[in-house]
Amino acid sequence: MKAAIYIRVSTDMQAEEGFSVEGQRQKLASYAQSQDWIIFDEYIDDGYSAKDLERPEMQRLLKNMEEKKFDVVLVYKLDRLTRSVGDLHKLLKTFDKYGVKFRSSTEIFETTTAMGRFFITLVGAMAEWERGTISERVRFGVEQMVREGKRPGGIIPYGYTQDEELVQEEAEIIREARRLYHTGLGYMSVAFQLNSRGLLRRGREWTAATVEYTLENPYYAGIIRLGSKTSDGTYVNSKRDERVNCIYGKGSHKPIFTTEEYEETKDLMKRRATGGYSKNKIYWFSGVLRCGRCGAAMFGRLTTKRSKKSGEVVRTQYYICSNKHANKSCSMPTFRQVHIEHLVNEYIKNIIKADSSMIESEMKSLTTKQIDVEDSVQLAKKELAKVLKRKENWQFMFVEGLISKEDIRKRIKNEEEIEQELRRKIAESKNNISGLPRLKTLMSYEESWQIANDEERKEIVFTTFEKITVNTNLTNVKGVKNKFFDAYIDEIKFN
Structure with missing residues (x-):
């Protein structure tokens, strides 16, 4: 039988837990040898989450499966393949469609009976639950930090040092950007004005996007916000691709704008975006x-x-x-x-x-x-x-x-x-x-x-x-x- 070895490592920390690429490769090669299987190819997704099937090597594996180039898919553990019950069902149906078997080197699964399918689905559900629980714990901890006025990490915005100390010269440039915007100039025009006067962002030129981000960022008004606010008052977490409530907290850093000034700018941005402007x-x-x-x-x-x-x-x-x-x-x-x-x-x-x-x-x-x-x-x-x-x-x-x-x-x-x-x-x-x-x-x-x-x-x-x-x-x-x-x-x- 020809075997396709699938290996997935989502983070560098998994190397410490025995899930490194090389660690999985050696164990899977030994297992295939013990079964007298010929290894057709290795499919390695390095640095990808198992939340969905949109992984380059997973897609290549599915394409080769349609071409019937191997007889069995071998993984170290089921959660290397997927952590989603929905995706697991899709994969099992695809395996059946092309007559391909599935095998985990560390778990006992057989998918030819209803009980076997129930068991593998149950294990998949546990993996999905574990991923969701970890995600919720991390999010809860980060949101609590924001509510307490603590930054949960990330790059300190322009205008401050890594210790959140205000850089006076940069603060003056940010104030000037706000002043220019309130004179009626758009983001692109404000950027051009600043660049032409040599008021750069630590050696880099301003763009329309950086001007808009700076004027909209509540950090400059002493407010810490988790996520980027959307029109409906929520933010999209790009890692999980989901919409959650926006979290705010009062920071301990020195603000550049007062809350009133920030709200005035936000109101002006909204009016100009909807066409009710000058x-x-x-x-x-x-x-x-x-x-x-x-x-x-x-x-x-x-x-x-x-x-x-x-x-x-x-x-x-x-x-x-x-x-x-x-x-x-x-x-x-x-x-x-x-x-x-x-x-x-x-x-x-x-x-x-x-x-x-x-x-x-x-x-x-x-x-x-x-x-x-x-x-x-x-x-x-x-x-x-x-x-x-x-x-x-x-x-x-x-x-x-x-x-x-x-x-x-x-x-x-x-x-x-x-x-x-x-x-x-x-x-x-x-x-x-x-x-x-x-x-x-x-x-x-x-x-x-x-x-x-x-x-x-x-x-x-x-x-x-x-x-x-x-x-x-x-x-x-x-x-x-x-x-x-x-x-x-x-x-x-x-x-």
């Missing part, structure tokens, strides 16, 4: 548009007229030179916003048309680089998942009294250092592919512009352009409905 976002080009005659800034204003035919109120956005508005010292006519939009889009189209060959080369280079970076990110994420699992097990051992308080501190600190380094690698890798070449950015500009809302268009302009200078040879413009007067872009400076 009308000043309708002026897409404010802040970057300049007059081509006098060099002054052009700002937006809104005209309101009632249609003679329908009676509906029609609002139109215009831009006017600030010198013309202030003292009539400039003769630049006003521009409708749609006119500026048209001029900018045409300008960009001309750049793309002139540099099409260069764009193709840039895109090929970027695609190759992006594949390499994504591979390294996936590898780092797998390593990170192992670290998080190890931390959970150390916490369980501490709750069970298997290791001392001093010992868990050392182990958790070591795991956190590894975790921080992995997260740094992931962030750096993503930054490497986020800084797209300018030409590719311009290629996607028109597509992004068409699907963006007012707020997003404002951010696209702010992050793409430093200055847009518009000009015309005309002075007195007599507007023709739905038509543009002769005008052009003098200059565009890109960020």
